[in-house]
Amino acid sequence: MTSDNRISYGGKVNESLDKARSxxxxxxxxxxxLGDSVLFVNGVTSQEVxxxxxxxxxxxxxxxxxxxxxxxxxxxxxxxxxxxxxxxxxxxxxxxxxxxxxxxxxxxxxxxxxxxxxxxxxxxxxxxxxxxxxxxxxxxxxxxxxxxxxxxxxxxxxxxxxxxxxxxxxxxxxxxxxxxMMENISLILCSSGTTGLPKGVQWSEYSTWFNASFNMLDPIPNECRFSVSPWTHGFGCFTVIRTVVHGIKLVYLPKFDENTFLSCIEKFNVTTLMVVPPLLVMLSKSSAVKHFNTSSLKYAISAAAPLRSEVLNEMRRQIPNLTVRQYYGMSEGGVFTVQTNEFCKSGSVGILRSGVYAKVVNIESGELLGKNSPGELLFKGPGLMKGYVGDINSTKSTVDKDGWLHSGDVGFYDENNEWFIVDRLKELIKYKGFQVPPAELEALLLSHQSVKDVGVIGIPDDLAGELPMAFVVRQGSVTEKDIVDFVADRSSPAKRLYGGVRFVTEIPKNPSGKILRQVLRQMVNQHKSKM
Structure with missing residues (x-):
C-alpha cells in the first residue's frame, strides 16, 4: 500500500534491461x-527453431x-x-x-x-x-x-x-x-473491439519489455509451453515475445484442432498451457481428454477474459495435476494482476504485479473506495500504453490527467489484497435500478449440465430499463423453461431471465475469448425487424 492505504502498489520492479539501448x-x-536452445516447435510438423x-x-x-x-x-x-x-x-x-x-x-x-x-x-x-x-x-x-x-x-x-x-x-x-525506449513505439495492438471498432493501442519499447519481462511462474525443470492463441492478438503476441525474453520452449499450432492439441501435450511433454478461457471451457467438457496422457501438465496460464469458477472445478476433475493461474490485464495497460500461488481464493485474479499501482473508485462520484467495495478499477504504471493511434479524445477519456488508466471494469480487492473482477462497466445490465453482472449469470448457467456455452445481455424494456436475456449453446434436450426455472431457483429476483432464452449454435467471441455482446444485440434487433 501507499501513504493512502486505499491505493495499492505491487512493489518494486526487479527485472533488468541489462544496459540494452533498445x-x-x-x-x-x-x-x-540462448544460442542452440530450441525456442519454437511446430506441433504438426515437429519442426524446431x-x-x-x-x-x-x-x-x-x-x-x-x-x-x-x-x-x-x-x-x-x-x-x-x-x-x-x-x-x-x-x-x-x-x-x-x-x-x-x-x-x-x-x-x-x-x-x-x-x-x-x-x-x-x-x-x-x-x-x-x-x-x-x-x-x-x-x-x-x-x-x-x-x-x-x-x-x-x-x-x-x-x-x-x-x-x-x-x-x-x-x-x-x-x-x-x-x-x-520510453518514447519509441515498438508495438501497436488492436483493442478487443467488444464495444465498437478496434482502436490502435501504442506500446513503447519500455512498456513492451516491462510486460514481457516478469516471471509468470516459478522455474519448472524442462519447461515446455504450448499455445494456440493467435500470435496477432495481444496474448499470443506476448507469448512469442516472452519465449525469447525467458528462453522457454514453445510448441504452437497454426490452427486449433482438439485431437491435435491433446496429442501434442502427450508427444512433447507439455508442462504449461498458454490459453484463453474458451479453450479451457472446451477441455472441461471434452470426452476426448481421457484418451490422452496429460500427466506432464503442471500449469495453465489463462488470460484475456475472466474464467468462471465452475470451469475451474471441471478442469480439476478432468486433469487433477493441472493448476490454473489467471492473469488480469488489458490491451491498454498490459498485465495488472497475477495469481502467484495456489492459495489465491477461487474467483480471484491474484495480487498486483510489481511496478503497478491500483485503486477502486465509485462509479458515479469517482470517490476513492476501500476494501471489499466494488467500483471501477484504475491502474497506473510503466506498462501503460502511449495512447491510441490518431485518437487524442479516446486517449484522454481512458487515461486521465494524473496518469490513471480507467479500465472500464468493475471489481474490488479484499483484506489480503487479492483482486476480483465483477464485470465490464459498460456491460452491466440495469434492471429496475439494480446492476446485474452478465458474467454472474453466465457462470450460473454454465453449471447446468446441458449448457455448453452461454452469453447474457440486457435487452431494452420501457418499464424495467433492461431485461436479462441468455443466448445458450445446449447439449441435450433442455428447454427454455428449464433454463429460466434453473436461474430463478438460484438467483435473486433482479437476476432472472425476464428477457427469455434463445438457443444458438455458437456464442460470438473475439480471438481472446471475450463475448461480442454487440453481436448478440444485433441478433435481437434483426429478429425484431423480421417480426
Whole structure:
C-alpha cells in the first residue's frame, strides 16, 4: 500500500534491461545468449527453431527491411495464422526500431481496411490464406509492398525471395538501431473491439519489455509451453515475445484442432498451457481428454477474459495435476494482476504485479473506495500504453490527467489484497435500478449440465430499463423453461431471465475469448425487424 492505504502498489520492479539501448538490442542479446536452445516447435510438423536460427533469420529480415527504406517510426503489419515466420518478422521489426502492427487474420475486408487505416503500414506480411483480403487493403497509397509467406507464392511477392534478394548485403556484424525506449513505439495492438471498432493501442519499447519481462511462474525443470492463441492478438503476441525474453520452449499450432492439441501435450511433454478461457471451457467438457496422457501438465496460464469458477472445478476433475493461474490485464495497460500461488481464493485474479499501482473508485462520484467495495478499477504504471493511434479524445477519456488508466471494469480487492473482477462497466445490465453482472449469470448457467456455452445481455424494456436475456449453446434436450426455472431457483429476483432464452449454435467471441455482446444485440434487433 501507499501513504493512502486505499491505493495499492505491487512493489518494486526487479527485472533488468541489462544496459540494452533498445528493446531490439535487448532481444538480440537474449538470442545470442540462448544460442542452440530450441525456442519454437511446430506441433504438426515437429519442426524446431533454435535461438541462433531465429536470430539469423530476424537479422536478415531487418537487413531487407532497411533495404526497402524502413526506418524508425514506420509501421509494418503481419496478417497470418501462427507460423514461425511471424517471429522472424516481429523481431526483425524490433531490430530496426520500426512499429510492429499485427492484424487479425480472421478480419473481414472492412475490418482490415479500418485497422490498417489506423497505423498505415508501409509493408504487410501475409499468408496465402489472407492474401486476397490484404490485396484490397494494399490499394491504399500508404502500403508500398505486400509479402506472402510460404511456398504457395511464386511471384515477386514471395517472402522467400524477399530474404534472398541479392542486392541486400549481409554484414559481418549487425547493429540494432538505438532508440529512446520510453518514447519509441515498438508495438501497436488492436483493442478487443467488444464495444465498437478496434482502436490502435501504442506500446513503447519500455512498456513492451516491462510486460514481457516478469516471471509468470516459478522455474519448472524442462519447461515446455504450448499455445494456440493467435500470435496477432495481444496474448499470443506476448507469448512469442516472452519465449525469447525467458528462453522457454514453445510448441504452437497454426490452427486449433482438439485431437491435435491433446496429442501434442502427450508427444512433447507439455508442462504449461498458454490459453484463453474458451479453450479451457472446451477441455472441461471434452470426452476426448481421457484418451490422452496429460500427466506432464503442471500449469495453465489463462488470460484475456475472466474464467468462471465452475470451469475451474471441471478442469480439476478432468486433469487433477493441472493448476490454473489467471492473469488480469488489458490491451491498454498490459498485465495488472497475477495469481502467484495456489492459495489465491477461487474467483480471484491474484495480487498486483510489481511496478503497478491500483485503486477502486465509485462509479458515479469517482470517490476513492476501500476494501471489499466494488467500483471501477484504475491502474497506473510503466506498462501503460502511449495512447491510441490518431485518437487524442479516446486517449484522454481512458487515461486521465494524473496518469490513471480507467479500465472500464468493475471489481474490488479484499483484506489480503487479492483482486476480483465483477464485470465490464459498460456491460452491466440495469434492471429496475439494480446492476446485474452478465458474467454472474453466465457462470450460473454454465453449471447446468446441458449448457455448453452461454452469453447474457440486457435487452431494452420501457418499464424495467433492461431485461436479462441468455443466448445458450445446449447439449441435450433442455428447454427454455428449464433454463429460466434453473436461474430463478438460484438467483435473486433482479437476476432472472425476464428477457427469455434463445438457443444458438455458437456464442460470438473475439480471438481472446471475450463475448461480442454487440453481436448478440444485433441478433435481437434483426429478429425484431423480421417480426
Amino acid at each position: 528493446f531490439g538490442e535487448y532481444c538480440y542479446n537474449r538470442l545470442k545468449k 533454435t535461438a541462433s536460427q531465429l536470430l539469423s533469420q530476424s537479422i536478415r529480415v531487418a537487413e531487407c527491411l532497411k533495404h526497402y527504406g524502413v526506418k524508425r517510426g514506420d509501421s509494418i503489419s503481419i496478417c497470418c495464422e501462427n507460423r514461425v515466420e511471424v517471429a522472424y518478422v516481429m523481431f526483425g521489426i524490433f531490430f530496426v526500431g520500426a512499429k510492429c502492427f499485427p492484424l487479425n487474420p480472421t478480419y473481414t475486408e472492412g475490418e482490415l481496411l479500418h485497422a490498417s487505416s489506423l497505423s498505415q503500414p508501409k509493408i504487410i506480411f501475409a499468408s496465402y490464406q489472407t492474401f486476397d483480403n490484404i490485396k484490397r487493403v494494399a490499394k491504399h497509397q500508404f502500403v508500398e509492398k505486400v509479402l506472402v509467406f510460404g511456398d504457395e507464392c511464386t511471384d515477386s511477392n514471395s517472402f522467400n525471395d524477399f530474404l534472398r534478394n541479392p542486392n541486400v548485403e549481409s554484414k559481418k556484424r549487425f547493429y540494432c538501431s538505438p532508440q529512446s
